[in-house]
Structures are given as C-alpha cells and as structure tokens.
Amino acid sequence: MAERYFAPCPRGLEAALADELTQLGAAKVATTDGGVAFAGDLALAMHANLESRLASRILWRVGGGPYRNEKDVYALVHAIDWHRLFTPERTLRVDVAATRSPLTSLEFVTLRTKDAVCDRFRAERGIRPSVDKRAPDVRIYIYLTDRDAIVYVDTSGEPLFKRGYRRDADEAPLRENLAAGLLALARWTPEQTLLDPMCGSATIVIEAAMIAAQRAPGLKRSFGFQKLMWYDGPSWQRIKQSAHDRVREPSATPTIFGSDIDASAIAKAISNISAAQMNGFAAIERADVLTRSAPVSSGIVLANPPYGVRLSDQQQLAAFYPLLGDALKKRFAGWTAYLFSGDMRLPKLLGLKVAKRTPLYNGALDCRLFEIPLVAGSMRDGAMLKSKAR
Ligand SMILES: C[S@@+](CC[C@H](N)C(=O)[O-])C[C@H]1O[C@@H](n2cnc3c(N)ncnc32)[C@H](O)[C@@H]1O
Numbered sequence: 001m002a003e004r005y006f007a008p009c010p011r012g013l014e015a016a017l018a019d020e021l022t023q024l025g026a027a028k029v030a031t032t033d034g035g036v037a038f039a040g041d042l043a044l045a046m047h048a049n050l051e052s053r054l055a056s057r058i059l060w061r062v063g064g065g066p067y068r069n070e071k072d073v074y075a076l077v078h079a080i081d082w083h084r085l086f087t088p089e090r091t092l093r094v095d096v097a098a099t100r101s102p103l104t105s106l107e108f109v110t111l112r113t114k115d116a117v118c119d120r121f122r123a124e125r126g127i128r129p130s131v132d133k134r135a136p137d138v139r140i141y142i143y144l145t146d147r148d149a150i151v152y153v154d155t156s157g158e159p160l161f162k163r164g165y166r167r168d169a170d171e172a173p174l175r176e177n178l179a180a181g182l183l184a185l186a187r188w189t190p191e192q193t194l195l196d197p198m199c200g201s202a203t204i205v206i207e208a209a210m211i212a213a214q215r216a217p218g219l220k221r222s223f224g225f226q227k228l229m230w231y232d233g234p235s236w237q238r239i240k241q242s243a244h245d246r247v248r249e250p251s252a253t254p255t256i257f258g259s260d261i262d263a264s265a266i267a268k269a270i271s272n273i274s275a276a277q278m279n280g281f282a283a284i285e286r287a288d289v290l291t292r293s294a295p296v297s298s299g300i301v302l303a304n305p306p307y308g309v310r311l312s313d314q315q316q317l318a319a320f321y322p323l324l325g326d327a328l329k330k331r332f333a334g335w336t337a338y339l340f341s342g343d344m345r346l347p348k349l350l351g352l353k354v355a356k357r358t359p360l361y362n363g364a365l366d367c368r369l370f371e372i373p374l375v376a377g378s379m380r381d382g383a384m385l386k387s388k389a390r
Pocket of ligand 1: 200
C-alpha cells in the first residue's frame with residue numbers, strides 16, 4: 001500500500017532533497033516551500049530516516065481533510081484508528097503549524113487534537129495515553145492550510161539533523177542537514193579534495209566524511225517509528241546491518257581537510273570526528289585561513305565564515321573579509337570556493353567575482369551560498385586598488 005509522507009528541510013534544499021528521496025526509492029515526489037511530499041511503503045520510512053542527509057524529519061500522513069473550525073479538526077483526528085498506530089502506554093505530544101488558517105488559536109487546535117486522540121483511545125481501549133511535551137514517544141503534527149487539516153505522525157522522533165555524534169557544539173554550529181545540503185549544492189563528490197578552513201566544530205567536514213565513507217547518517221541513533229505498532233525489530237536490524245556492511249574504510253591519504261584558528265574549536269572538531277567514527281577520513285589542524293596554504297593544487301573550499309550580529313563585529317568583519325578574499329586569491333588559485341553566509345556584503349568585501357548565489361535559510365536567517373571560482377586574476381581591479389589603499 002502506498003503511504004504518503006512529507007519531509008521538511010531547510011528552505012533552499014527542497015530540490016536536492018527531492019533528488020535524494022527519489023534515489024532512496026520514493027514515488028510521487030513533489031517539492032513545496034520548506035519540504036518534499038512523497039509516497040512509498042512503510043519500509044521507505046525506515047530507509048529515509050536512516051539514509052536522508054537533507055531531511056529534518058519524515059512525517060507520515062495518517063489522515064486529514066477539509067475543515068472550517070476546531071470541531072472539524074476534532075472530527076478528522078477522531079476518525080483515525082489511533083489504537084492501530086500505537087498503544088495507549090505510549091506518551092504523546094501534539095504540534096500544530098499553519099499557513100493562512102482562519103483559526104485564531106493554534107493552542108486550542110492543539111488541545112482539541114490531543115482530546116480527539118485520547119477520546120478515541122478511551123472508546124476503543126478504555127485507557128488513554130498521557131502527554132509528555134519534553135520526551136514524547138509519539139509526536140503528532142497537524143498542518144493547517146486555508147482549507148485543509150493534514151494529520152501526520154512523526155516517524156523520526158528527534159529531528160534528523162541530530163545524528164548522535166555531536167558531543168560538544170561550537171558557538172555557531174551549522175545544522176548537520178544544512179551542512180550536507182551545502183555539499184550537495186556545491187556538487188562535491190568524494191573524488192574531489194575538500195577544505196573547510198574555518199571549520200569550527202567540523203560539521204561540514206564530518207558530513208563530507210560520512211558521504212565518503214558511505215555511512216548512513218542515522219546509524220548511531222534511534223527513531224520515532226520504533227515506538228509505532230508497525231515497527232518490526234528484526235526487519236529494522238537487517239536494514240541497519242546492511243547499512244553497516246556498506247561503510248568503507250578510509251583511504252591512506254585523506255582528501256577532506258578542516259582547519260580553524262581557534263584551539264577550542266579544533267578540540268571539539270577532533271572529538272566530534274571521533275564520536276562520528278570518522279577518524280582517518282579527515283585531517284584537522286589549527287591554522288589561520290589568512291596564512292594557511294592549499295593542501296593540493298585544486299579542490300573545493302566550503303565554509304561558513306564568521307558573521308556578526310553586533311555592530312562592532314560587523315566592523316571587524318568589514319576588515320576581515322577583504323583579507324580573506326586576498327588569501328583565497330593568492331593561495332587557492334585553481335580551487336572553487338563556496339562560502340555560506342547571511343552577510344550580503346560578503347562578495348563585495350571579498351573583492352572576488354561570484355559565479356552563482358543560491359538562496360538558503362539558516363533557521364529564519366536569509367543566507368546565500370556564494371560560488372566563487374578562484375582563477376588567477378579573478379580579483380577585480382577596483383577591489384585590488386581599494387584593498388591597497390586600506
Ligand atoms: C560560523 S563559525 C563556523 C561554524 C562551523 N561551520 C560549525 O559547524 O561548527 C566560523 C569559524 O571561523 C573561525 N575563524 C574566525 N577567524 C578565523 C581565521 N582567521 N582563520 C581560521 N578560522 C577562523 C572561528 O573560530 C569559527 O570557528
């Protein structure tokens with residue numbers, strides 16, 4: 001039977017996620033703002049949770065239809081055979097999201113949804129599940145459009161960007177699925193050398209290493225579907241075992257490099273790489289991006305440079321970015337740089353020509369992935385004059 005799913009993702013990665021899900025065997029793949037709808041069997045939910053590097057969650061559509069008021073939502077939720085989906089001993093949490101819904105209180109919709117699930121359980125089984133907002137066994141999502149209420153059960157549990165390897169987060173780590181998305185947008189493949197010279201806690205480096213190792217991103221964690229009635233432990237173990245068997249050994253010389261100026265960031269990077277079992281796939285060192293050399297003659301630089309919210313930081317960055325532009329131009333001729341930033345001044349201040357700008361969101365922050373080919377002579381004359389005058 002074809003089940004229907006929706007996978008939310010960071011905005012800007014929808015097309016890349018659609019490709020990824022298609023490769024995993026998804027059918028009827030359709031992108032919308034902020035995610036991808038698709039269809040497949042229940043085994044696909046297990047595969048997508050284990051294998052997707054780009055999705056934030058895999059939501060399983062269990063009901064829905066047109067609504068006009070809270071009563072309609074209650075009826076839609078009550079019509080679902082919840083007692084066939086999970087047992088009343090499981091705890092639950094309900095979340096509601098809406099775009100252009102005529103209903104004024106989403107909190108009231110949340111409450112009525114919870115009531116409808118519990119009332120249905122009580123009618124069928126004589127007992128009802130209790131609510132646990134912090135660590136629920138089962139998460140139910142209601143998505144309200146202007147006309148339809150769609151009911152989902154979350155098969156992921158904790159969001160999929162939590163891979164289970166991050167021991168110690170840097171101050172501004174990228175989400176893991178966003179880092180994997182940047183690699184996809186840069187069309188990086190493990191045959192190419194990759195360097196993140198401002199790697200922080202090494203999120204980009206680790207995501208690249210896992211791709212090179214063919215390691216499924218979810219091998220180290222558990223999932224929401226393990227609390228659902230259809231969960232079949234032995235089948236899941238077989239799926240995981242074959243993902244384990246596929247993992248490659250590192251090659252003799254790493255092609256993935258990370259560096260950062262900050263000693264504590266490097267310590268975190270090393271600890272995270274080890275927790276992700278990616279030792280040997282990446283070389284990490286402490287270095288200043290302004291003075292370090294390229295490890296080989298061509299490859300991809302992919303980084304999210306420091307950015308600032310406060311004015312004093314912004315002023316410092318206005319001095320740093322031109323130096324970064326000079327360093328890239330001088331030491332990385334022959335490479336292509338992909339810089340991810342919410343600072344729209346970046347290309348101008350770098351003084352380098354941008355070949356492509358891909359819009360992306362980091363949470364609510366409007367960002368770009370700037371593609372900058374570093375061919376000799378790529379610095380504009382005007383920018384060279386300006387940086388000399390400084
Ligand atoms: C926005 S953070 C990168 C976060 C990283 N992507 C992660 O997921 O953890 C920017 C990083 O640039 C580093 N940095 C700042 N100036 C640097 C320099 N001159 N050379 C190398 N790294 C630098 C900071 O230490 C910080 O770790």
